[in-house]
Amino acid sequence: MPRLDDDTVRGLAVAERVCVRPIMSKLTDTLTGDTRTVLIPCGSTREAVCPSCADRARRLRMQQCREGWHLTVEPLINTNDDDDTQDDTGPEDDDTDTDGDGDDSGSRRVRSTRRRDDADDLPRPPKQHTTLGREFDTPDGKTYRPSMFLTLTMPSYGRVTREGVPVDPGSYDYHRAALDALHFPKVVDRFWQNMRRATGVPVQYFAAVEPQRRLAPHLHAAVRGTFPRALIRQVVAATYHQVWWPRHDEPVYVDRVPVWDEQTAGYRDPDTGQVLPTWDDALDQLDAEVDPEPAHVVRFGTQIDMQGILVGTPAADRRVGYLTKYLTKNISDDPNDDEPSAARRAHIDRIAEEVRWLPCSPTCANWLRYGIQPKNARAGLAPGLCRSKAHDRDHLGLGGRRVLVSRKWTGKTLTEHKADRAAVVRTVLADAGVEMDDHGEFSATATRPDGQPRYHWSTVKPGDTDAPSYLRLIAHAITRRQAWREQYEAAKNRAGPPTPDLSATVPQAAPAA
Structure with a gap:
């Protein structure tokens, strides 16, 4: 039998x-003195790092998307939950335009809420206290509650080829493209x-941020639910984000850098x-201007795609798969895993060079390049060496979350969705009479008779x-996984069709408000 090497395994x-x-963690049973090595999955969401963990995370997101898209009853919301996977955009009526400097002290610079002259006003209908979509009745007595699949893009920065590289790299606006990528999460929020103001509805969404072929972000x-297409286009055209930061168009220090005193x-x-x-001095100078202008304004492009989707149709399944298809890849990765051409590599290099030197936040070290001390300055900062992943070649300015989920999408955290998936497996095995392994046997909460922790973990x-x-x-892990899969498949064959709507966290949904 040939010897197995690392690549084969x-x-x-x-x-x-x-x-x-x-x-790899060492587990010691302080009661018996036995020790063993336990493998803990890395949990990476990137295919290049760990394809198995990335695929598991993607499937979990698919379940989360599918479960909340076509709800017919309001989900239960845990008001005490502070899980970071439920990232709602904040108060619906927050009209305040701020500098977004992330001041933990609670104070922030507030600017006028008057809309820009080049942005239309939006309607303000009465509020509705339901997140459910509208029902439509047909003449034959059927009822439909459709939802939507929406795609938003960024404006053009120059003509590109089918490969997504600029026709003329010299005229392509890399500076604006990099700024738009860095502030893309803000304009999405x-x-x-x-949308919530213009519709009067607390719009719920499951969104994924992905790169286009030209590597510009899109959503x-x-x-x-469904909304008039004309209204959505009006909202997109009227949406913008103003970056009220000091000007950072021209660098002050290129061949030399400021020194710490x-x-x-x-x-x-x-x-x-x-x-x-x-940082405060620079903002004071901006406030003192007679007619101050933001350092940058982010807007969406004119290309918008809107599709009506019905629950249970092949189109709905395809859209769920498409939403999560590229979540396991880096922003700069080729979507088809093809080897990039020299022109595409040069295009990636130009974007990476721009985002490397632009400031990503008020505390970014790159502010020194523009002659301004970053907020909360400290010794050791150097332009071009900010630790934010937004500056990485893999992210190309998109340092925020790739998945954006409104808080009332399902009312559950990712941990609860994972528990639901485990509950389905446990139920199938139990119905088939299969005795399951006790995965909680080494729990950190297990104690000895004297009340002290029984198990000790060390790396x-x-x-x-x-x-x-x-x-x-x-x-050993492969052998165990194969045995589990064989048990599960045999149990499914004996148990018959699975019971629908199994949940380990929510016994039933709440009625509509």
């Missing part, structure tokens, strides 16, 4: 959906706020020794001589 692990880069969204706890000019303006460090080999542990 990795391929088998991917085929069986076993984590290929697990965290503003769009959902405007795909499953929207509960311990006495003033700030940065100085390396030649003159003059202290650079602080296995590289070079530990008593740790099992990677190949041995992965091979």
Whole structure:
């Protein structure tokens, strides 16, 4: 029998959906003294890092999207829940235009709420206190409650080829493209706020941020219910986000950088020794202008796609798959896994170079390049070395979340959705009389008779001589996964069709308000 190498075992692990880069932990039973090595999945959402964990995360998002899209009753909402996977856009009536400097002290600079002269006013109908879509009755007595699939894009920065690279790289507006990518989450938030104001409905959505072929961000969204297409176009045209930051069009320090001064706890000019303006000083100068202008204004493009979707149709399943199809890839990855051409690599390099030097937040070290001390400045900052992932080549300015889910989409967190999936498996196995492994046997809450924790966990460090080999542990995990799958498939065949609407967290939905 040929000896298995790392690549072969990795391929088998991917085929069986076993984590290929697990965290090795040593588990010690303080009651018996036994020790063992346990593999903890890495939990990566990127296919290039761990295809198995990324696929598992994608399937969980598919369930979340499908479950909330066509609800017929209002979901139960846990008002005490603070899970970061339910990222609603905030108060529906938040008309305040702020600098967005993320001041933890609670104070923020508030600007006029008057809309720009080049943006139309939106209607303000009475509020409706339901998240459910409108029902339509047909002459033959049938009732439909359709929903929508919406796609929003960014404006043009120059002509591109079919491959998505500029026809003329010299005239392509890379600077504006990079700024739009860095502030894309803000204009998306503003769009959902405007939709809620213009419709009077607390619009619910499951959205994914993806790159187009030209690598500009765009938004795909499953929207509960339907709304007039003309109104959606009006909202898109009237949506914008103003970046009230100091100007950062022209760099001040290119070949030299400001130096840190311990006495003033700030940065100085390396030649003159003059202290650079602080973040608050720069904003004060902006406020003092007679007719101040934002540093940048982000808008959507004119290309909008709106589709009506009915529950239970093949179109609905295809859209759920399309929404989550590219979540496992980096922004700069080719969607078809093709080797990029020289022109495309050069296009990626130009965007990456722009986002590397532009500031991503008030605390970004890149403000030093423009002669301004970043907010909460400290020693050791250097332009071009900000740690935010927005500056990475893999993200190309999109450092925020790739999945945006409104709080009332399902009323559940991802942890609760994961529990629902596990509940289905447990129910199928129990109905078939299959005895399940006790996955909670090594729980951190287990105690000894004296009340002390029974199990002690510690990380296995590289070079530990008593740790099992990677190949041995992965091979064992593959064998165990194969056994579980065989048990589950046999149980499904014996148990028959699964029971619908199994949930480990919500016994029933709440009636509509």
